[in-house]
Amino acid sequence: MNSTSEAYPIVSRHAANAAGRDFVVGDLHGCVDALRYLLREIVFDPACDRLFSVGDLIDRGSQSEEALALLDKPWFFAVLGNHEEALCLVAEGIMRRSVWDGLGGDWAQAVPERVLRDYAKRLRTLPLVRVVGSGPKRFNVLHAEFFGDDDALDVGVFTERVRQQLLWGRELALGSGIAERQAGLSPTYCGHTPMREMGRIGAQIFIDTGAFAATGKLTITEALTPRAWSVSVEQAVAEGARQMSLP
Structure with missing residues (x-):
């Protein structure tokens, strides 16, 4: 990671x-159909x-490669998560495939090594933290906790x-x-850590509501407001999400 941390901002x-508006979405885990549905619900304007x-x-859901394609959208801004970190470590020969499989990375067994390395190279450009705005309009985005x-x-x-806490921490x-x-930490x-509902502990707002799980859902919230929208993959597909196009 040392060489990439020098080339790309942490x-x-x-x-x-x-x-326009800023939204934050919880852990996708390959559940792009649910995202399509929610973007329509919030009348998302990519302009x-x-x-x-x-x-x-990525991982656990059925659309990991479609989720990775979101990184090329000009309106989409992600931070590195521990599952992306796992993909990178496997591609870099540091983590065993079997360990990643246990985290839900078995979808990549059919992905050529060259393609996996390309994914890793792209993911290593992602920051650990995004800071948006300043003063009372500031909010932070990160994966686990700080x-x-x-x-x-x-x-x-x-x-x-x-760094490990930012990616893997669950103390809070x-x-x-x-x-x-x-x-002194702005809303973050x-x-x-999957939650039954979006909630706040200290300065941190937890928005992973277990999209990949049978009883879970994907949640999007409008930043710095109480407004939030959630949908299960099953409901999104039943509502025709697979025929909806992404912006």
């Missing part, structure tokens, strides 16, 4: 959206609206332990993390 910054992703685009304030996040120099979600350690959207 923290990406975005100006506030003065022309001025933006969609930020908390990562974990303990610290905006200033610490902005510096973007993370120890390996903090499981009740063993101290929310007060997030004093994250996923990683």
